[in-house]
Amino acid sequence: MEYVSTRGSAPVLDFEGATLAGLAADGGLYLPREWPRMTAAEIRELRGLSYAALAARIMQPFVAGSLSEDELGALCEAVYGDFGHAAVTPLVQMDETHWLLELFHGPTLAFKDVALQMLGALFETFLERSDARLTIVGATSGDTGSAAINAVAGRDRAEIFMLHPSGRVSEVQRRQMTTVLAPNVHNIAIDGSFDDAQRHVKRMFADPSINQPLNLGAVNSINWARLMAQVVYYFHSALQLGAPDRPVAYSVPTGNFGDVFAGYVAAQMGLPIERLIVATNVNDILHRALSEGDYSTGETTATITPSMDIQVSSNFERLLFDCGGRDGAAMAVQMAGFDEAHGMQLTNAQREGTAALFTSARADQDDTARALQWAYRNAGQVIDPHTGVGLHASLGALTAGQVVPGTPIVTLATAHPAKFRDAVERAVGVRPALPSRVGDLFGREEHYTELSGDYETSRDFVLQHASASAG
């Protein structure tokens, strides 16, 4: 499969190249040149496969030319054989219409594990092949950091430096990062905000004094391989609900637009998805973009769903590119305008293209708490607040006429409730326990380095501690 940039001028790459590159050289994001299509008969034949076997079938066309069927199959078995639930992403019924797709059975209890565990395995395979090493640098406000660290810990050819804002991540989130003691993991708490940490990381990629001695890599959700791995659970769940002979709707708690874009990819491949509901918290740029065509950033507001406190959703560019006729030159101009004005209007083609599949909804703190209460009272399910934002949108979708009655509506459960247990306890009066496999988190030794907030201090720390240095 060939990969093209949404901004049209970066080199075309194969799957291996796109995975290792992350961001395209022209500032765009990589997408497959065309969507592999499956007929209804081909989809029907996938029924009953194990998660790992299904993953290999769904991903095969995307990795063709870079991984053989056997290599991919072995990777999928290794990655998905090791989750905390044998079904990997089990589907739980709440009532006749509503289902929860539990995506939090990986090592760090959030859906990001499903894709990052795969990305870690892919990095190792490709680095091995080219006898190369990779120094991953990243910034996190919470969930991505721990999922990335767990995906890279103990691997031979990659090491990871993760910056987080000191004192501004939850204790569970910090411990999930800092109790990983593998020597190739370096946690840095910087005296500053998440935005400061993010700026340092971006600057390292543009700074020859560090990106020349080191082969720097990124694991953020702009990496195509992550989205590809997320397509699998749409197929896995829809097949159980009767696809391809029955359409299914999904509600997706959304931040950077990665998870829900994977649903869009599944639909392009032929999975009958009736509706994708983009659920946001009060940081509702995507809701405004999809309902009014207005994609303009505001101030970020802190909420009880911190993983969705985002104003710029990087992966939205992929949707606009695909829906707007795949014109890279036009996309580059549109995004340059967005960077300058901190906002843009969607074109008519983009509005019509997105409206065919997407609707959106926004949940404030009260809406979210009510959704948690609904799940607890009506289905005995304790859910996390991010999932609550998604469930709020699901519950409103029928009333709003966004979904045809009779269609199953699946809410993606993106985090385990114990990760956000204070907010959960306030809403439903129950304090969820951490699953036993991570239950000793609070007794484990932590290791991290506190650094001042200036760029040079972080850069020099990475240079001094990177074992991959060529010099």
Ligand SMILES: *Cc1c(COP(=O)(O)O)cnc(C)c1O
């Ligand atoms: C990252 C995250 C999200 C948002 O996912 P995107 O792919 O960025 O849209 C939602 N919920 C949780 C718990 C997350 O960690």
